[in-house]
Amino acid sequence: MKALVLERQGELSLRDIDLPSDMGPTDVRIKLHTVGVCGSDVHYYTHGKIGDFVVTAPMVLGHEASGTVIEVGAAVTTLSVGDRVCMEPGVPDLTSRASRLGIYNVDPAVTFWATPPIHGVLCGECVHPAAFTFKLPDTVSFAEGAMVEPFAVGMQAAKRAQIAPGDTAVVLGAGTIGIMTALAALAGGCARVLISDLSAEKLAIAERYDGITGIDIRQTSIVDAVAELTSGWGADVVFECSGAQAAMTDLFRIVRPGGAIVFVGLPPDPVAIDISAATVRECRMETVFRYANVFDRALDLIAAGKVDLKPLLSETYPFDASIEAFDRAAEGRPSDVKLQIRVDTESEAP
Ligand code: NAD
Ligand code: ZN
Missing domain, CATH: 3.40.50.720 (NAD(P)-binding Rossmann-like Domain)
Structure with missing residues (x-):
């Protein structure tokens, strides 16, 4: 699958890479639509590490994502094919002590997109637990959906x-x-x-x-x-x-x-x-470390018109220009807040 791969510090390429694609019964398969460029993605690009997380092997970037459900696992009841969704990028061990305490964001076993060694989602498709996938209300665009992560x-x-x-x-x-x-x-x-x-x-x-x-x-x-x-x-x-x-x-x-x-x-x-x-x-x-149990509330606030994230979108790049988007983000232009990448360039929907 074609993806934006951080080969090593300072080197990005758009190329084919093998990514995990097995579906479990509680997973959904999602066709990515929009992925935001986050400060942490840019930091991995420019510095090759954040704290103890070091990029030692090629890694797909991107964790602020929205898309469309294209397949649902046999046990999934909350989502259907065709649903527009955004995804919470950190998946804990749901049986862990932290998860049982409701603090799954600080579960030591959490895996988080584009945090080494876990691949991110600047690619065509991904498989994700339905429990961490949220249906976008009709009034919320894919672009806004991909901004839920930083808002969270x-x-x-x-x-x-x-x-x-x-x-x-x-x-x-x-x-x-x-x-x-x-x-x-x-x-x-x-x-x-x-x-x-x-x-x-x-x-x-x-x-x-x-x-x-x-x-x-x-x-x-x-x-x-x-x-x-x-x-x-x-x-x-x-x-x-x-x-x-x-x-x-x-x-x-x-x-x-x-x-x-x-x-x-x-x-x-x-x-x-x-x-x-x-x-x-x-x-x-x-x-504060990331978030727990706020994605649905964030979407409710956006859908209710109480929070408008649209003015924070500075520019959208097509997937083929992903590296350009990252180079601009690395420049750190003061007038930029959020840059996004449109992975699904065929879709007309914003
Ligand atoms: P950013 O670099 O875009 O924003 C930081 C801002 O602080 C800049 O606009 C900068 O000009 C300003 N600044 C610098 N010195 C200042 C000062 N003395 N007083 C006031 N402002 C000052 O970064 P960001 O993406 O907005 O992230 C902000 C911070 O949050 C970073 O440290 C990032 O690592 C962290 N972060 C934490 C979490 C978490 O889960 N806790 C998640 C994401 C980001
Ligand atoms: Zn982010």
């Missing part, structure tokens, strides 16, 4: 924050994940969200949404901006979505006493945080 990270962050109606939230970092988190925070009941970055382009994209105010930290300190907005009290929830050490020093100056800090960004190296400053405010600190 924001959903998990909003869930972990335990937002109360009317909360004020701050999001540090207006990259894809920061904007997705800001949207999930608003959908979760926040009255207003301040989002910080040092890229005016990124902030302008975030500010297209009602309820989100951008703070350019090259001009205004986020500490001052939060103090002014909250009369010195602080934000109820701070989402750290930059992964930058510089952002960590401000965390406890912007959270209110008893507020929550939610760590979403993954700094590549250990960073220092001020535990004493956290303790004297009795802050609740939460961490």
